[in-house]
Amino acid sequence: MFATPSIDAEPPLLEVEALSKRFVLHARDGLALEVMRELSFSLRRAECLVLDGPSGIGKSTLLKLIHGDYLASGGRIRLNFADGPLELTELPASAWHRLRARTIGYVSQFLRVVPRVPAEEVVIEPLLARGVDERTARDRAREMLARLNLPERLWRLPPGTFSGGEQQRVNLARAFVVDYPILLLDEPTASLDGANREVVIELIDRARRRGAGMIGIFHDPDVRERVADRRLALEGHLLGAREGIRR
Numbered sequence: 001m002f003a004t005p006s007i008d009a010e011p012p013l014l015e016v017e018a019l020s021k022r023f024v025l026h027a028r029d030g031l032a033l034e035v036m037r038e039l040s041f042s043l044r045r046a047e048c049l050v051l052d053g054p055s056g057i058g059k060s061t062l063l064k065l066i067h068g069d070y071l072a073s074g075g076r077i078r079l080n081f082a083d084g085p086l087e088l089t090e091l092p093a094s095a096w097h098r099l100r101a102r103t104i105g106y107v108s109q110f111l112r113v114v115p116r117v118p119a120e121e122v123v124i125e126p127l128l129a130r131g132v133d134e135r136t137a138r139d140r141a142r143e144m145l146a147r148l149n150l151p152e153r154l155w156r157l158p159p160g161t162f163s164g165g166e167q168q169r170v171n172l173a174r175a176f177v178v179d180y181p182i183l184l185l186d187e188p189t190a191s192l193d194g195a196n197r198e199v200v201i202e203l204i205d206r207a208r209r210r211g212a213g214m215i216g217i218f219h220d221p222d223v224r225e226r227v228a229d230r231r232l233a234l235e236g237h238l239l240g241a242r243e244g245i246r247r
């Protein structure tokens with residue numbers, strides 16, 4: 001008898017094994033802050049994994065480790081592509097730019113604005129980086145900004161002076177305008193009103209339907225409930241700062 005291939009036979013999109021992180025505070029006489037110890041989990045295609053756990057437990061740190069903003073102190077992060085696995089913890093610094101442009105989208109808590117670059121160009125940039133022609137990129141960026149209800153009069157202005165919610169919507173447009181296989185969402189609805197929260201929930205549903213794997217932090221319990229396919233409680237795996245300080 002031959003085994004029937006099933007979707008479960010597919011390797012997970014992302015595998016995290018025994019991931020650890022300690023920050024060494026050089027300005028504090030080399031004090032080490034242990035934030036994560038041997039965390040293991042996996043992320044499948046077409047799912048939204050929601051991180052649970054109290055403030056300071058390491059949720060944002062986990063997203064930053066996967067996005068390559070922080071170096072792991074131990075363990076592995078593996079991406080399984082159709083043509084084989086890629087070990088992110090061994091990736092040279094020069095390869096990260098391409099990986100972020102093509103594979104891992106990230107909505108950070110705060111928009112990192114580049115002075116004088118208008119909102120529309122901020123959203124177009126990841127499309128151009130993926131080789132989309134300028135006309136199509138502009139149309140798609142405008143469509144996404146309109147979908148997120150950013151007033152058209154703001155599109156040609158740099159977002160540095162925008163309100164928190166307006167900046168957050170530029171950030172969201174930049175991440176959702178591209179069909180990233182993996183999306184990391186750090187409080188994407190924190191500064192939004194109810195109507196725009198609904199738009200984000202729809203964008204997450206749409207990303208799930210096209211097969212994206214998402215890891216998200218959502219403080220709003222209603223949003224958390226509605227978007228989560230699975231939850232990952234960090235308490236069991238992580239040390240809070242209280243226990244973590246060691247020399």
Ligand SMILES: Nc1ncnc2c1ncn2[C@@H]1O[C@H](COP(=O)(O)OP(=O)(O)OP(=O)(O)O)[C@@H](O)[C@H]1O
Binds near residue numbers: 023033054058061241
């Ligand atoms: N760059 C850094 N240097 C030193 N310590 C850091 C750094 N980044 C995070 N930490 C510490 O790591 C711990 C976890 O922080 P993190 O932001 O990941 O928590 P969180 O669970 O996302 O919290 P919140 O829900 O409040 O956003 C905190 O004690 C924080 O002070």
